[in-house]
Amino acid sequence: MYAQMIKSEATQDDPEQLAAFQARIDAGEKIEPKDWMPEGYRKTLIRQIGQHAHSEIVGQLPEGNWITRAPTLERKAILLAKVQDEAGHGLYLYGAAETLGVSRDELTEMLLDGRMKYSSIFNYPTLNWADIGAVGWLVDGAAIMNQVPLQRTSYGPYSRAMIRICKEESFHQRQGYDAIRRMAEGSDAQKKMAQDALNRLWYPSLMMFGPSDKDSVHSAQSMAWKIKMNTNDELRQKFVDQTVPQAEYLGLTVPDPDLKWNEARGHYDFTDPDWTEFYEVLKGNGPCNTDRLAARNKAWDEGAWVRDGLLAHARKRTARKMAAE
Amino acid sequence: MKNEWPLWEVFIRGQHGLSHRHVGSLHAPDAEMAIKNARDVYTRRNEGVSIWVVEANQISASSPSDKGPLYEPSESKVYRHPTFFDIPDEVGAM
Ligand SMILES: [Fe+2]
Ligand SMILES: [Fe+2]
Numbered sequence: 001m002y003a004q005m006i007k008s009e010a011t012q013d014d015p016e017q018l019a020a021f022q023a024r025i026d027a028g029e030k031i032e033p034k035d036w037m038p039e040g041y042r043k044t045l046i047r048q049i050g051q052h053a054h055s056e057i058v059g060q061l062p063e064g065n066w067i068t069r070a071p072t073l074e075r076k077a078i079l080l081a082k083v084q085d086e087a088g089h090g091l092y093l094y095g096a097a098e099t100l101g102v103s104r105d106e107l108t109e110m111l112l113d114g115r116m117k118y119s120s121i122f123n124y125p126t127l128n129w130a131d132i133g134a135v136g137w138l139v140d141g142a143a144i145m146n147q148v149p150l151q152r153t154s155y156g157p158y159s160r161a162m163i164r165i166c167k168e169e170s171f172h173q174r175q176g177y178d179a180i181r182r183m184a185e186g187s188d189a190q191k192k193m194a195q196d197a198l199n200r201l202w203y204p205s206l207m208m209f210g211p212s213d214k215d216s217v218h219s220a221q222s223m224a225w226k227i228k229m230n231t232n233d234e235l236r237q238k239f240v241d242q243t244v245p246q247a248e249y250l251g252l253t254v255p256d257p258d259l260k261w262n263e264a265r266g267h268y269d270f271t272d273p274d275w276t277e278f279y280e281v282l283k284g285n286g287p288c289n290t291d292r293l294a295a296r297n298k299a300w301d302e303g304a305w306v307r308d309g310l311l312a313h314a315r316k317r318t319a320r321k322m323a324a325e
Numbered sequence: 326m327k328n329e330w331p332l333w334e335v336f337i338r339g340q341h342g343l344s345h346r347h348v349g350s351l352h353a354p355d356a357e358m359a360i361k362n363a364r365d366v367y368t369r370r371n372e373g374v375s376i377w378v379v380e381a382n383q384i385s386a387s388s389p390s391d392k393g394p395l396y397e398p399s400e401s402k403v404y405r406h407p408t409f410f411d412i413p414d415e416v417g418a419m
Binding site (some may be wrong): 034035081088092103161238307308311313318 | 332351352355365391416
């Protein structure tokens with residue numbers, strides 16, 4: 001998902017305190033920043049929320065790429081608003097992570113030097129306008145699958161951030177579907193572009209949910225702590241079931257010859273993505289890993305004088321005000 | 326000196342005259358920028374008509390371990406709620 005393969009941290013706490021903590025979670029209570037929590041819970045959450053925040057921020061790059069080249073002024077305004085929302089999502093999540101005792105700059109530095117990850121999906125390029133439609137439809141669609149249940153996560157600040165995000169996310173998916181629909185209903189050349197975007201983005205979207213449950217060794221603790229609400233395969237299945245009819249409506253073909261409705265299961269059978277490719281992308285070998293990190297580093301470095309200047313100005317004004325009093 | 330912008334807590338009053346409500350936090354060099362940023366981050370869809378920002382380190386909070394002594398006393402005082410009292414139907418609405 002936006003947070004993939006989050007390793008649960010082992011916890012070495014007093015068993016009695018641990019049991020009481022688990023009982024609070026089982027009773028549906030929210031854990032708040034100043035409450036006692038196991039070290040493993042804190043560390044796992046910092047990693048997960050941080051990775052989620054980084055994904056929102058890096059996710060602005062593939063879409064920002066098309067703002068100046070949107071086909072109409074209206075599409076441009078919509079895309080701009082969508083990308084601005086993603087900046088906000090990153091910010092809500094950084095705020096939630098900071099309540100766990102990590103600073104915003106620390107998180108940023110860990111992204112910039114590669115110690116922390118962001119979702120694999122944003123290492124794929126957006127080659128043309130059809131991709132922008134497909135990203136809203138598929139990528140935001142996949143994100144929603146994960147974010148809706150996370151509104152019920154046990155950690156209060158994370159849950160509240162998710163509630164805000166979910167309110168905005170439906171606009172993202174709808175504007176994407178609307179954009180790709182316009183192309184799917186357009187000229188033959190436009191239809192072809194829409195199909196091509198689906199072909200390229202389908203499997204990377206399925207990868208967003210993380211490895212198959214049988215290879216996902218870190219889930220049990222996170223699920224007990226309610227910081228992971230569903231297994232990867234559950235969410236992936238849900239996404240496929242929801243998306244296939246949407247593709248059919250557009251007259252587009254999901255690029256999976258083995259995709260078919262399984263009456264007995266009440267779900268679609270489908271082909272898993274190529275997990276070798278997934279692990280390669282995570283390792284830094286996707287098509288855009290280098291570009292994405294370079295862009296974030298450049299923005300951070302070139303913004304330094306603005307951050308420092310504004311802070312110096314604020315300090316000078318405070319000092320002047322104190323001197324006058 | 327560390328150059329991280331301070332953290333501000335943001336409170337917003339919505340359209341309908343309710344009190345300001347905590348909506349989240351952000352970093353900004355000073356109060357003026359904090360309000361500007363809060364407008365961009367927390368009122369993109371008409372969520373508010375008034376913004377307060379408070380530097381996070383200026384907020385004092387009760388501690389979670391005080392939960393018992395602070396709030397339990399009110400649990401036993403059921404007579405503070407109007408439903409504690411039986412009012413005969415004949416009396417009418419009260
Ligand atoms: Fe988002
Ligand atoms: Fe989104």
